[in-house]
Amino acid sequence: MKAELTLQPAEAMGAEPSASFWKDAWHRLWKNKLAIFGLAVIAIMSLLCFAEPLLCRYVIGYSYEQQNLALGPAPPSRAHWLGTDALGRDLLARLLYGGRISLMVGLCATAVSLTIGVIYGAIAGFAGDKLDMVMMRTVDILYALPFTIFVILLMVFFGQNLVLLFVAIGAIEWLTMARIVRGQVMSLKHQEFVEAARALGLRHGRILFRHIVPNMLGPIIVYATLTVPEVMLLEAFLSFLGLGVQPPQSSWGVLIKEGAEMMEVYPWLLIYPALLLALTLFCLNFLGDGLRDALDVRGSKD
């Protein structure tokens, strides 16, 4: 009971950044017009993509898998705003549906890599000594491996299921996160508020995940934002090799692949998905850069 009471000031003082820290950061971000533009575009895009079933039913009038073989590939028109693909499916509906998959892969795989990276890095940094050395040498070695090759093998051998895709991509993207987190933990673990928590007799796990980890939210958020576009690119890359999601499902990578095959005759099939993917990646990168400046995080890229 007593320990709980004395804990309060310690947390208020140092364990979690004060409210004004986040307020200041938001002010700095707000001044960065490109980053705000990126944030707005991402928000609108996610909203549209996740509302795809509703939009398809009430606004567009076609579902993503509804074929119209008689129509075939048609250029943009009043009925099909962005045209149709080779099977006469509405491109806009397919773009929204594909966007939902692409964004979901981006978020879920980032979440996987975030979880692994933060836990691994935090343990390595907190433990120090031999365990730290072994763990970080392992990361160094893994860095040097051609991981994409393994993901390709995994996807070829065990079928193209979405969950496997999240896990496989997440499993190769956590290395940088682990390094960043370890560095942060190393610099935080000798500060007074950690000493205080230790003096109160808290267990290691609690000190680490209740007191140290919340203090590194800045770098973690920044790096996670920068991981999302990387992951989406990797998904598109796999889809382009024919290893992503299966038809009639689609993702932006799948749509780009289909579009590239027919770009001479039906250029809109390549242009719209490519534009959408590039715009999203652009905005995510701007947002990440802006967050890095706003949260004053140094050296978080690489």
Added chain:
Amino acid sequence: MLRFIARRVLETIPVLLIIATATFFMMRLAPGGPFDTEKQVSKEVRARMEAHYGLDKPLFEQYLLQMKHLLQGDLGPSFKYPKRTVNEIIADAFPVSLELGCEALAVALALGLLAGMVASLKQNSFWDHFPMSLAMLGLCVPTFVMGPLLISAFALHLDWFNAAGWFFPRDRVLPALTLGAYYAAYIARLARGGFLDILHQDFIRTAQAKGASGARILLRHAMRGGLLPVVSFLGPAIAGLLTGSFVVETIFGIPGLGRFFVTAAFNRDYFMVMGSVLFYAVFVIVLNLAADIALVWLNPRLRFE
């Protein structure tokens, strides 16, 4: 330095062992086998073929046998191309991928370093903003969009190059540009950052005070330090160029190792997959080591660690 290299070389042994083991068991646990696809063969023929390649033995025995062959440098036969060994296929196909990779790297370094240095010298001017916006664009346009766009513009509309193929020297231009663009963009950003850090330091001001010309300051004083971030990126870049070339080889119809690898995985061509995975791993590890040595050479402070 020698100890550092020796340690790194020794470390690769368990790594390669783990890679080989993981690849072996992943392949064998996966559903499907090399003789499942295309035309149906009778049970007897299939059994004979499996016996011929030793696939009828217990799994663990197969594993030991393959490890023994691998240690002897024998990557085994290919199921898909029965007349050729995996060693021969790699020896044929890899030089093509290597050439493409080197050309792409040259493009990336030339464009990236030039843009990065100019941007850092003319910070916050048009010559900073313009190349850096291009670089941002380059980072966001994936290879498989860049390739078709370049083909459409320069091969189909302007008719300067062939849309696909790998026969004439000019066939190299579009694939190298496609593959190199992303890395050029990345290197430009790294080089700009690296040179900006260096150009604000005191020893540069000293050189300026002593009347050294701009070119001399850049090449003689700032080059070494400014290049550091770029050199440390080279290791990952090379690994990326390798895998990136899968897509570029597909788009431009280039007979490189990337295409063989992907088809081999689809065909369950066990020995071919194992051979190319190990080959890629050794290649990437060696190049990473080279990049690390270059880094230590450029940055004497690292020598004491």
